[in-house]
Amino acid sequence: MLQYDSVRSEVLIRLQNKAKSRPWDGEFLDIIDTALNLALSQDRAADDADHLTRNVMRDARGTTIRAKRNARRNVAARPLPDPARRRVTTVGVDGSVSAELVTHDTPEARFLIAETLRELHAFALTLGPYGPGCLQDMLDQETVPASARRRGVSIATVERARRALRQQTRTLLKGTA
8 A cells, every 4th residue: 555755745846846847748748657666665775765757757658658659569460350451660760660551542432531531621711710721730730839829729629629520520530431
């Protein structure tokens, strides 16, 4: 059972302050979340708050990087259900595995994509004046903070808009399947 420890409390406060002080970044928040879980472990020595903070942040980065690498490797190994599409995997010099999706471009696929984008654009208009811009930034793989600055709205507003757009996309794709 976890016992009250002033060093662990100090580390938790430091990690939460790090999360608040840094601009929003999903990967960094994953690292902080993992670090918080690691800091709560009774197996870790908690003699010095600086030392514990540094150790859990280092271990959390490694854990997050390893999880992403394993996820990419697992996805690359699975075949796609559509025989018209396949994955080509290559192994880099450093041993990293990269997978590329090979598709066959057809007029029907282009039409479906164009129609889906039109419907998403119409939905984005219902979100407000920032909706179409958020959609375009999302398609351009722009970061949330950069999109918020460009559109003159808060990060939370961009996140809500993107969440609504992703949900609408799921709804549209379920309708076509």
